[in-house]
Structures are given as structure tokens and as C-alpha cells.
Amino acid sequence: MKEKLNGFHVALLIYMIELDVTVFTLPRLVASEIGTNGWLGFLGLSLLAMFNIWLYRLVYKAGQGRSVFDIAESALPKALLYPFYALLALLWLSVAAFAGKSFILIFQTLTFQTSSPMLIFAVYCLLVYALLTKDLYSIVKASTVFFLLSIWMLVLSPYFFREWSLDRFTSFFFEGTKNGHSIEGILHVYTVFIGYELCMFLFPYSDAKTKLFKGVFAGHAFITFTNLLTILISFGFFSFEEVKILEFPVIHTLEFIEMPFINRVENLVFPFFLFSNLVSSVMFAFAALSGIRRMLPKVSQKKLVPPLIAVIFMLGFLPTTFRQAAKWIDISYFTETGVAFALPLVLLMLVRLGKPSKGAS
Amino acid sequence: MADGKRMDTKTEPSGKEKPTLSLVLDELKDCVDCIHQKLGGSGADLVYFAAIVDNNALQRDLIGPLSQASPEQLAEALSGAPYSSAKDLEACISGIMNGGAAVFDGQDAYLFDIPKQVGRTIEQSETETIITGPHDGFVESLEENLGVIRKRIRSAKLKTIALEIGEISKARIVMLYVEGIVNDSFVKMLSERIGDIEIDGVADANMLVQLIDENPNSVFPQYLTTERPDAVISKLLGGRIVVILDGSPSVICAPTSFLEFFSSPDDYYQRWPIGTALRILRLIGFIITICFTAFYVSVTTFHYEMIPHAMLLNLAESRSRVPFPPLIEALLMETTIELLREAGARLPTKIGQTIGIVGGIVIGQAAVQAGFTSNILIIAVAISAIASFVIPSYIMSASLRLIRFGLIILAGVIGNLGLIMGIGLLVIHMAGVTNLGTSYLTPIAPAKFMDILDTLVRGPFWALKKRPTISRSPNPVRTKIKR
Numbered sequence: 149m150k151e152k153l154n155g156f157h158v159a160l161l162i163y164m165i166e167l168d169v170t171v172f173t174l175p176r177l178v179a180s181e182i183g184t185n186g187w188l189g190f191l192g193l194s195l196l197a198m199f200n201i202w203l204y205r206l207v208y209k210a211g212q213g214r215s216v217f218d219i220a221e222s223a224l225p226k227a228l229l230y231p232f233y234a235l236l237a238l239l240w241l242s243v244a245a246f247a248g249k250s251f252i253l254i255f256q257t258l259t260f261q262t263s264s265p266m267l268i269f270a271v272y273c274l275l276v277y278a279l280l281t282k283d284l285y286s287i288v289k290a291s292t293v294f295f296l297l298s299i300w301m302l303v304l305s306p307y308f309f310r311e312w313s314l315d316r317f318t319s320f321f322f323e324g325t326k327n328g329h330s331i332e333g334i335l336h337v338y339t340v341f342i343g344y345e346l347c348m349f350l351f352p353y354s355d356a357k358t359k360l361f362k363g364v365f366a367g368h369a370f371i372t373f374t375n376l377l378t379i380l381i382s383f384g385f386f387s388f389e390e391v392k393i394l395e396f397p398v399i400h401t402l403e404f405i406e407m408p409f410i411n412r413v414e415n416l417v418f419p420f421f422l423f424s425n426l427v428s429s430v431m432f433a434f435a436a437l438s439g440i441r442r443m444l445p446k447v448s449q450k451k452l453v454p455p456l457i458a459v460i461f462m463l464g465f466l467p468t469t470f471r472q473a474a475k476w477i478d479i480s481y482f483t484e485t486g487v488a489f490a491l492p493l494v495l496l497m498l499v500r501l502g503k504p505s506k507g508a509s
Numbered sequence: 510m511a512d513g514k515r516m517d518t519k520t521e522p523s524g525k526e527k528p529t530l531s532l533v534l535d536e537l538k539d540c541v542d543c544i545h546q547k548l549g550g551s552g553a554d555l556v557y558f559a560a561i562v563d564n565n566a567l568q569r570d571l572i573g574p575l576s577q578a579s580p581e582q583l584a585e586a587l588s589g590a591p592y593s594s595a596k597d598l599e600a601c602i603s604g605i606m607n608g609g610a611a612v613f614d615g616q617d618a619y620l621f622d623i624p625k626q627v628g629r630t631i632e633q634s635e636t637e638t639i640i641t642g643p644h645d646g647f648v649e650s651l652e653e654n655l656g657v658i659r660k661r662i663r664s665a666k667l668k669t670i671a672l673e674i675g676e677i678s679k680a681r682i683v684m685l686y687v688e689g690i691v692n693d694s695f696v697k698m699l700s701e702r703i704g705d706i707e708i709d710g711v712a713d714a715n716m717l718v719q720l721i722d723e724n725p726n727s728v729f730p731q732y733l734t735t736e737r738p739d740a741v742i743s744k745l746l747g748g749r750i751v752v753i754l755d756g757s758p759s760v761i762c763a764p765t766s767f768l769e770f771f772s773s774p775d776d777y778y779q780r781w782p783i784g785t786a787l788r789i790l791r792l793i794g795f796i797i798t799i800c801f802t803a804f805y806v807s808v809t810t811f812h813y814e815m816i817p818h819a820m821l822l823n824l825a826e827s828r829s830r831v832p833f834p835p836l837i838e839a840l841l842m843e844t845t846i847e848l849l850r851e852a853g854a855r856l857p858t859k860i861g862q863t864i865g866i867v868g869g870i871v872i873g874q875a876a877v878q879a880g881f882t883s884n885i886l887i888i889a890v891a892i893s894a895i896a897s898f899v900i901p902s903y904i905m906s907a908s909l910r911l912i913r914f915g916l917i918i919l920a921g922v923i924g925n926l927g928l929i930m931g932i933g934l935l936v937i938h939m940a941g942v943t944n945l946g947t948s949y950l951t952p953i954a955p956a957k958f959m960d961i962l963d964t965l966v967r968g969p970f971w972a973l974k975k976r977p978t979i980s981r982s983p984n985p986v987r988t989k990i991k992r
Contacts, residue, residue, distance in 0.1 A: 157954065157956065255926055259811060259812070260811075268923060268926070271923065271927075272930075275933055275934060278934060278938070279937045282940065282941045289950050289955070290936050290954075292954035293939075293940065293953060293954060294933070294936065296953065408817065409817060410815055410816075410817065411816065411818075415814070416815065419926045419928070422926065422930065423929075426933060
């Protein structure tokens with residue numbers, strides 16, 4: 149009995165995809181790129197992301213729930229599309245690799261300063277492999293459990309109330325940025341939302357009962373709330389100037405937590421972020437896998453996954469320090485942002501051009 | 510052959526021949542416990558296995574009357590109940606092997622079904638004990654087990670399907686379900702799976718489940734097996750299917766999810782807040798049993814800064830005498846505990862308790878004093894072991910004890926991240942496990958909020974209105990209690 153996805157699980161999946169390594173630097177980016185009370189600007193960016201999601205909804209409605217590959221292939225020849233599939237697959241594999249490697253580099257910096265990060269990244273790739281060999285329903289199920297294993301961290305928020313002060317927000321708006329306001333800076337902050345565009349790969353697994361886009365919007369709203377909470381805590385806990393210079397404000401807030409029976413709680417809490425990074429990497433790898441399978445339909449999924457994991461692992465060699473990883477994240481996430489906005493516009497044009505193909509999925 | 514004649518090769522009977530005395534005796538040759546008796550009076554021939562027939566009933570109801578009957582009266586005596594005509598050789602042999610006596614009047618064969626009830630009487634299960642509630646348990650006899658269930662569900666809607674398993678053992682299986690609330694596709698799926706098994710014999714239901722599950726390489730049990738009738742009744746009324754194997758006191762329930770292995774029938778015999786607290790306690794026990802020792806290894810190897818100052822000195826002093834790294838120390842102690850547990854299960858009862866005390870207290874204390882291990886690790890390992898026995902299902906607790914070793918090794922290699930990665934691998938594995946096509950992680954994934962009232966917690970009866978969604982019952986409403 150093949151079931152369709154449920155909107156609740158879609159929401160959790162989108163939440164877990166959007167929550168990745170970028171959240172650790174988010175308060176600093178908001179402070180240095182948007183300025184004082186930058187959380188307002190952050191909300192504006194979230195609305196922009198919601199507009200982008202709405203564009204995907206238009207594609208879903210116009211395409212009548214067809215797969216995006218079917219939509220594209222009904223309008224353009226496959227020979228023209230395959231190079232784009234390959235490029236997009238490479239981009240998505242890069243996003244998967246750099247997100248995972250960045251997380252591992254942060255952990256290595258905190259705990260295993262003398263260990264090779266590639267060894268730990270190899271174990272990470274093993275987890276990506278284990279999940280990628282499963283079907284999408286199993287990935288969604290695992291994401292749901294991972295969500296439950298990581299959402300408890302929100303309960304730690306009241307711990308900072310004692311030291312939190314509204315005065316630290318100042319009464320100024322959008323002032324005090326590092327290099328003034330720029331598109332690149334705003335884009336830097338926007339990349340924290342990257343991941344919602346993968347909802348287009350859920351089209352074939354949804355029907356009217358799924359309420360797919362209600363789930364996507366709900367997941368996006370929830371991650372907006374979580375990130376907003378993170379920004380507000382950081383802005384009220386640290387001074388504005390301090391937030392601008394802290395590399396990972398979120399980790400610094402975790403370091404503040406002390407309990408009578410356990411010290412340095414960040415050593416226990418931080419590894420739980422592995423789950424959300426894992427889901428992000430897996431879903432981007434799934435997107436790449438979907439594109440590759442479209443080009444090689446006769447090759448089974450089990451045979452395609454190992455080479456993809458090998459590519460992710462090899463891409464992990466590119467950044468050796470977190471600074472390098474941050475640069476690679478910028479390149480791949482900026483490109484992905486452009487793709488996220490361009491794809492639905494292109495697909496809407498292709499829907500108008502093409503006709504529904506026979507035997508569409 | 511020297512005289513040039515071709516040797517007659519004896520052909521194996523197909524089983525469809527008419528059952529004659531010579532054919533039956535030929536099939537049962539070299540069985541010293543097979544009795545062939547010629548009855549006086551009627552002159553009928555009697556064939557049976559003395560070990561599996563009720564000899565008193567045989568003497569009273571068959572041998573006595575037929576010995577006194579004349580050959581003319583024999584045909585009339587055999588024509589009606591309790592005698593049944595054996596239609597072919599295979600049916601005749603099967604009847605004899607199932608505890609019947611075959612009577613041959615020179616023309617036809619008749620079967621008289623008088624199996625002896627071999628085995629123990631109904632008694633409490635040794636592996637699943639509870640404090641309040643029924644104390645009877647299933648036994649090895651299929652008829653007894655069927656009777657225990659029929660006594661509790663006195664409804665004609667309780668249907669049974671007879672199956673057979675084992676090319677040689679030909680063990681009987683009965684599948685039970687309640688018509689109208691079970692999903693028929695599950696019944697079909699399960700009966701086909703059991704029918705497709707080709708094996709010499711199956712000794713126990715816990716072996717049978719491994720032949721029909723969808724993930725045979727998984728460390729997790731996928732079908733719930735229980736020796737408790739009250740648990741089975743609850744499953745049947747919830748729309749599940751139950752399978753009884755003759756010769757096994759364990760009864761299989763399907764479909765099953767992971768969280769069901771953590772519930773016990775006596776949760777329903779207590780007030781619902783108590784039942785809820787017990788279920789939460791078991792889930793905490795589950796987390797402790799897989800994570801506690803691994804967390805100790807991780808903290809003492811890589812994350813010493815996490816230990817509070819007050820405990821740090823004690824721990825450092827305790828570990829200073831131990832020549833092994835925490836990973837080796839923990840693996841040694843966990844292996845010792847497993848050896849003690851396994852030895853305790855094999856030892857005769859009379860010396861088992863003594864060895865348990867010797868192993869647990871003396872060896873543990875001596876190991877600390879000799880410097881093989883630290884006393885804090887002994888506590889961690891003991892708490893983990895006790896937590897594993899909180900889980901009602903022995904099969905599940907055995908699986909979790911094995912998983913613990915994997916997590917300890919990961920924690921010893923890459924600290925807390927290794928522990929979390931191990932948990933991640935477990936979740937990934939469980940996400941792919943299915944049981945009769947249903948998700949093993951129900952009701953978490955797919956999320957079924959009403960089912961959480963009867964899995965993670967034990968909700969009040971007035972709230973448990975519907976049957977579990979995992980059984981996909983066509984009649985989901987269970988009760989109409991109004992509050």
C-alpha cells in the first residue's frame with residue numbers, strides 16, 4: 149500500500165533541511181549585515197523566502213502535481229536538459245558536502261583539535277549513505293525522529309532570561325553594520341533559509357490529501373521562529389558589538405549553560421545538531437540522485453548512491469579549515485539561492501510551453 | 510544381476526493410494542513405538558503410536574468395544590462417529606502421526622482421533638511475570654492455547670485458519686483473527702508468507718518469525734511474541750492477527766511496531782497515571798540501557814570537562830588504578846555482565862542464585878580492588894543492565910544489549926559525536942524496517958497522535974476510543990464510553 153506524504157511530516161522535513169550549519173553564524177551575520185534590531189530584517193527575508201515557496205506552489209498547481217522532470221521534459225528535449233541535470237546535481241552534491249564538512253570542522257575545532265576532520269567526515273558520509281539508500285518515505289520517517297531528538301534544545305531558551313536584556317537591542321534600527329548594507333550581505337543572511345526549494349522533489353509523492361504546501365509553509369514558519377529565537381537570545385544576551393565579533397554566537401550561548409550535575413553542556417548539546425545537518429545533506433544528495441536517475445533510468449538506486457557519496461567525500465577535501473569551508477558554503481549557497489529563485493520561473497514557462505506527457509509520474 | 514533378471518525397483522508411494530494395512534506398515538517400518546495389534550472378536554487390525562495416543566481412552570472406547578464386536582458388527586461400528594474414513598494413504602499416515610489410531614477391516618481404513626495431551630499444564634510464564642492480573646500463560650499444546658483464547662473471546666467472530674509448517678515436522682499452526690475488525694489483506698499476506706516457507710521443521714515461534722519477517726538481517730524483533738493470554742486478547746481486539754505454533758508457548762502477534770515492545774498488559778490493570786508513569790519509566794530505561802555506559806566512556810575519554818568538580822576527584826582517583834582506557838574497561842565489564850547473565854540462564858536453579866551472588870558482588874568488588882575496573886563503571890554497567898530488564902520483551906532487551914556494544918565502541922572512538930552518530934544509525938535503520946508493510950516507527954512516523962495515547966503513555970479508557978491505526982482495521986471504533 150503506497151501511501152502519500154503527510155503535510156505534518158513535510159513540515160518537519162522542511163524544518164530539518166533548513167536548519168543546518170548556517171544557524172551557528174546567523175546572529176553574527178544579522179548583526180554585521182543588517183544591523184541593530186536586525187531581527188526585523190530577518191523577518192522580511194523570511195517573507196521573501198515564503199514568496200519563493202509560493203512560486204513553487206504555482207508550479208505545483210500549474211503542473212497538476214507532476215514531477216518537475218516531467219514538466220521540463222514535456223517542453224524541452226532531453227538532450228538539452230541532461231547537462232543541466234548534471235550541473236544541478238553537482239551543485240546539490242556540493243551543498244551537501246560543504247554543509248556536512250563545515251559542521252564536522254566546527255566539531256573538530258571544539259573537541260578533536262588534533263584529529264583529522266576527514267576521518268570524522270568519512271563517518272558522516274557513512275550516515276548519509278545509510279539514509280540515501282532508503283526510499284523517500286524512510287528518509288521522511290527518519291527526519292521525524294531526528295526532529296524529536298533535536299527540538300528539545302528549544303527548552304534551553306529560558307536559561308538565558310536572567311542575563312538577557314532588552315536594552316542591548318538599542319533603539320536604533322538597521323545601524324552599525326560592518327560594511328554597510330549590501331546585496332551580498334543580505335544574501336549572506338538569506339542563505340540560512342536554503343532548503344525549502346527541495347519541496348519540488350516531493351511533488352510525485354504528494355496528492356490532494358497531503359496538503360504539501362501547507363506543510364512547506366508551516367515548516368518554513370517554524371524554522372523562522374527558531375532562528376528568530378536564536379537571534380533574539382543572542383542580541384539580548386550579548387551586546388551588539390560583541391555579537392558582531394563572535395564567530396559562533398549560538399555555541400557561545402550554549403557554553404553559558406551550567407548545571408549542577410553536568411558542566412560544559414555544549415559538549416552534549418552541540419552533537420545533536422548533527423541530525424539536522426545530516427537531513428540537509430541527505431536531501432540535497434537525494435535531489436542530485438533524482439537528477440542522475442532521470443539521466444540513467446536503467447541503473448538502480450543502490451548502484452548510483454556509492455558514487456554520489458564518493459563525490460561528496462571528495463568534495464570534503466576542498467575545505468580544510470572552517471574559514472575555507474565558509475567560503476565554499478558562500479559560493480554554493482549563493483548559487484543555490486539563485487537556482488531556488490530561477491527554477492520556479494523557468495518551470496512556470498515550461499509548463500505553459502509543454503503538454504502533460506503520457507505516463508507522467 | 511547374475512541371472513540376467515532385472516531387479517524390481519520399489520517405487521515410493523505417492524500418498525494418494527488407498528490406505529491398506531501393508532502400505533501403512535511399510536511407511537511406519539523401523540518405528541519400534543508403533544503398535545500393530547490384531548483385535549480379537551472383530552478381527553480388525555489396529556495401528557497406533559502408544560506414545561501419542563491416550564491409552565486409557567483407546568482401551569475404553571476402541572479396543573474394548575471392537576474386541577467384543579463380531580466381524581459383521583464391525584462395519585456398522587466403523588460407519589459413524591467417532592470413526593472417520595481415511596481417504597488416502599497420506600491422510601491415514603497423517604492421522605496416525607497426529608495421535609490417532611487407524612483401524613483396518615480388510616477393505617478400508619478408519620481413523621479414531623484420541624491424541625494424548627503431552628506437556629505441562631497451564632501455568633504462569635517464566636519470562637513475562639506481572640504483579641496484578643491473570644497469572645496463566647501459554648503452554649506447548651496448541652489445543653490448550655486455543656482453549657485459553659476461546660475462553661476469553663467467546664465470539665463466533667473469532668476465526669481460525671489452519672496451516673502447516675515443516676516438510677518433516679509438519680507442525681500445526683493456527684492463525685486467529687476477529688472477523689470484521691481485522692484487515693483482510695494482512696490475513697492474506699501473513700498466511701501466504703507462512704505457506705511459502707520451505708523448511709524441515711520449526712522448533713519455536715521465535716524461530717518462525719525470523720522466517721516471515723521483512724528485514725531478516727535487522728537486530729530488532731519485528732513480530733511481538735508473548736506467552737501471556739491477556740496480551741494476545743488485547744491484540745486480537747485491537748485488530749491484529751495472532752499465530753499459534755504447536756509445540757511453542759510463544760504466540761506471535763502482527764502487525765507490530767517498535768513501541769509495542771515496551772508496553773505490558775499490567776499497564777491496563779493500574780490507574781492510567783500509574784500506567785503512563787510506568788511506560789515513561791520503561792522508555793527512560795531504554796535510553797539508559799543503550800546510552801549510559803557509552804556516555805560514561807565518551808565523557809571519561811574525550812569530555813572530562815563535563816564532569817562536575819565534586820565528582821571529578823573521585824573519578825580520577827578511581828580511574829588512576831585502572832591500566833586500561835575507558836573503552837576497553839567498559840567492554841570488559843559489559844562482556845563480564847553478559848557472561849554472568851548468560852551463565853545464570855543456563856545454570857540449574859539451585860546453584861544459579863549462589864553463582865549470581867558470587868559473580869555480582871564478590872567478583873565485582875574484587876575487580877575494583879585488583880584495579881581491573883573503577884567502581885563508578887561498575888555502577889554504570891549495573892544500572893544499564895538493570896534498565897535493560899525493565900523492558901517487558903526479553904527478545905527486545907537482548908537486541909538492545911547488543912546495540913549497546915556498538916554505541917560504546919563509537920563513543921570510545923569519537924566521543925559524544927560518535928554516540929549521537931550511533932543513535933542516528935539506529936534511527937536510520939528503524940526507519941527502513943516494516944512489518945506487514947506497516948512502519949516499525951508507528952505512531953511517531955507516520956505520526957498518529959491518537960495512537961500515542963496508547964503507546965508512549967497509557968491514556969484513560971474513555972480516551973482510547975479507536976483501535977490502533979497500525980492494524981488498519983475496517984472498524985476503527987473500539988469503544989463508545991462517554992465522559
